[in-house]
Amino acid sequence: xxxxxxxxxxxxxxxxVPATVAVNGLLVVGAAYMVLPLLWLVFAxxxxxxxxxxxxxxxxxxxxxxxxxxxxxQDDGIFLRWLLNSIGYxxxxxxVGGFISVLAGYxxxxxxxxxxxxxxxxxxxxxxIPNTATVIPLYLLAAxxxxxxxxxxxxxxxxxxxxxxxxxRVFSDGYLPAEILEAARVDGAGPFRTxxxxxxxxxxxxxxxxALFQFVGIWNNFMLPLIMLQNRDxxxxxxxxxxxxxxxxQNPEFSTLxxxxxxxxxxxxVLAFILLQRFWRAxxxxxxxx
Amino acid sequence: xxxxxxxxxxxPVRATTTPKTRRPRSVSGTGGRxxxxxxxxxxxxxALTMIAPVVYALGMSVFAQxxxxxxxxxxxxxxxxxxxxxxxxxxxxxxxxxxxxxxYCVIYVPVLLCVALLLALLLDAAVxxxxxxxxxxxxxxxxxxxxxxxxxxAYLYTPGVSPIVRALESGGIGIDFLSVHLxxxxxxxxxxxxxxxxxxxxxxxxxxAVPREVLEAARVDGAGEIRTxxxxxxxxxxxxLGVALLFTVIGSLQLFTEPKILASATTSVTxxxxxNMWAYDAAFTRNNLPQAAAAxxxxxxxxxxxxxxxxxxxSKEPTR
Numbered sequence: 329x330x331x332x333x334x335x336x337x338x339x340x341x342x343x344x345v346p347a348t349v350a351v352n353g354l355l356v357v358g359a360a361y362m363v364l365p366l367l368w369l370v371f372a373x374x375x376x377x378x379x380x381x382x383x384x385x386x387x388x389x390x391x392x393x394x395x396x397x398x399x400x401x402q403d404d405g406i407f408l409r410w411l412l413n414s415i416g417y418x419x420x421x422x423x424v425g426g427f428i429s430v431l432a433g434y435x436x437x438x439x440x441x442x443x444x445x446x447x448x449x450x451x452x453x454x455x456x457i458p459n460t461a462t463v464i465p466l467y468l469l470a471a472x473x474x475x476x477x478x479x480x481x482x483x484x485x486x487x488x489x490x491x492x493x494x495x496x497r498v499f500s501d502g503y504l505p506a507e508i509l510e511a512a513r514v515d516g517a518g519p520f521r522t523x524x525x526x527x528x529x530x531x532x533x534x535x536x537x538x539a540l541f542q543f544v545g546i547w548n549n550f551m552l553p554l555i556m557l558q559n560r561d562x563x564x565x566x567x568x569x570x571x572x573x574x575x576x577x578q579n580p581e582f583s584t585l586x587x588x589x590x591x592x593x594x595x596x597x598v599l600a601f602i603l604l605q606r607f608w609r610a611x612x613x614x615x616x617x618x
Numbered sequence: 619x620x621x622x623x624x625x626x627x628x629x630p631v632r633a634t635t636t637p638k639t640r641r642p643r644s645v646s647g648t649g650g651r652x653x654x655x656x657x658x659x660x661x662x663x664x665a666l667t668m669i670a671p672v673v674y675a676l677g678m679s680v681f682a683q684x685x686x687x688x689x690x691x692x693x694x695x696x697x698x699x700x701x702x703x704x705x706x707x708x709x710x711x712x713x714x715x716x717x718x719x720x721x722y723c724v725i726y727v728p729v730l731l732c733v734a735l736l737l738a739l740l741l742d743a744a745v746x747x748x749x750x751x752x753x754x755x756x757x758x759x760x761x762x763x764x765x766x767x768x769x770x771x772a773y774l775y776t777p778g779v780s781p782i783v784r785a786l787e788s789g790g791i792g793i794d795f796l797s798v799h800l801x802x803x804x805x806x807x808x809x810x811x812x813x814x815x816x817x818x819x820x821x822x823x824x825x826x827a828v829p830r831e832v833l834e835a836a837r838v839d840g841a842g843e844i845r846t847x848x849x850x851x852x853x854x855x856x857x858x859l860g861v862a863l864l865f866t867v868i869g870s871l872q873l874f875t876e877p878k879i880l881a882s883a884t885t886s887v888t889x890x891x892x893x894n895m896w897a898y899d900a901a902f903t904r905n906n907l908p909q910a911a912a913a914x915x916x917x918x919x920x921x922x923x924x925x926x927x928x929x930x931x932x933s934k935e936p937t938r
């Protein structure tokens with residue numbers, strides 16, 4: 329009996345082995361394509377300018393600390409300032425913008441009011457407007473108001489995140505049963521207390537997801553700060569690094585600055601993605617049901 | 619998308635109120651006034667950062683600044699109607715930029731979606747414990763800012779620095795990734811590297827929702843893994859593929875960061891290489907703000923038309 333039963337199983341397994349090897353082999357190729365350029369950056373950050381142009385790309389150089397020293401010494405340590413600017417813009421934008429999105433998404437999910445459908449349709453149209461198509465109009469408007477070259481010019485536009493509102497509505501629908509809010513109402517809590525004490529705490533995972541994507545979006549934003557800011561002290565790291573890169577042609581020494589700066593500037597994001605996997609997975613699966 | 623909302627929100631309302639005696643009220647009570655307070659911050663920002671700029675640019679784009687014959691004195695602003703738009707399409711550099719953008723989209727969109735779908739199908743067939751690790755590795759480039767992705771690849775394309783170019787040269791193949799003919803595919807590669815993982819996760823999530831009985835039935839009927847992937851799984855994730863297509867098309871129209879960075883590494887990329895760069899150049903190098911406004915409006919319109927087409931096209935495909 330046992331011999332008869334195990335024979336087909338074994339046969340099926342042995343036929344599946346090449347398939348498994350092929351599947352995992354192709355996935356390894358795909359993963360290598362994604363990871364090797366990042367590894368190249370890690371190795372390149374440890375090399376001096378001559379090491380960069382000669383020898384093995386995937387070997388350690390000895391000047392990682394020297395590069396960092398050079399990076400933070402350049403122009404009186406302006407890179408640290410750029411990094412802090414990035415953290416400031418992305419941090420404030422993610423927390424405040426995420427909260428505004430959750431407020432709106434919660435209202436769309438839990439309230440009935442006149443004009444709800446056309447307003448929600450407006451949000452969905454907002455999702456489809458390409459960011460960069462509004463950047464130059466934003467600049468024109470900000471210039472007429474004299475607001476360019478200020479923190480506000482790069483901070484206010486990123487607070488508006490229609491896709492965050494869409495996600496917040498999906499999360500509110502999925503995580504927040506109407507009965508619980510109803511119970512709070514029966515207990516005499518007004519709509520604002522209900523939201524702050526019952527609704528929002530239950531939506532925190534959704535809020536973190538939205539804020540995470542918004543943080544990454546703002547950190548990666550390039551065209552808006554490039555156009556809005558002329559004062560180098562206000563640059564985020566992406567614009568600062570691009571400025572140095574534009575000088576590499578005349579001055580190849582800058583390439584070590586650019587590479588070390590790039591390495592430092594992606595480190596927090598890569599760490600955030602590794603530590604917050606649960607949240608971006610949740611965000612992407614909510615986004616795909618659309 | 620919009621059809622989902624009534625079924626979702628009407629049910630609790632019906633459950634808590636009697637339609638005959640009262641107007642439909644919200645679950646948590648106060649309806650309109652509270653909703654107004656919750657929605658105000660978002661819609662104020664929306665009006666300020668999306669509607670107002672576009673309206674302002676639209677207004678600006680029908681005027682032009684004219685100077686007197688010698689170019690001295692203050693320029694005067696005159697109404698030109700659609701004149702700026704007509705001028706745009708007579709500018710050789712602008713039309714060429716659109717041509718490049720179109721070529722880029724035609725290569726990028728199918729390549730990205732095929733790579734993402736292939737990887738998602740492989741991930742779906744992989745052993746469970748390997749999936750999480752592969753998902754993370756595939757998704758990592760999405761954490762890299764566009765500027766830095768473009769920088770990394772710019773170095774990986776540059777002879778002398780690049781291990782790829784060196785490896786190919788030692789194999790007797792000399793390729794200049796940044797030459798005029800290859801720079802568009804090179805740019806497609808950067809964008810695929812940045813965005814494939816993101817779309818893989820979206821498609822993989824959709825694949826996970828495919829009912830296992832359907833796959834079991836296909837297996838019983840003798841369909842192999844590859845056959846199942848192509849004729850069962852792929853049609854079933856069509857809606858997710860439609861969403862990915864929509865966002866990929868919108869995203870590809872925005873092309874700016876990658877060519878702007880590559881422009882500092884090669885002369886193949888000019889300062890007006892794609893429409894967004896053209897608009898940037900019009901605003902900041904040529905100081906022709908009305909033309910920049912007109913170019914942005916054209917791009918926004920194009921995005922609107924394309925996303926309308928994509929939603930029409932994808933929602934009409936397989937219904938079940």
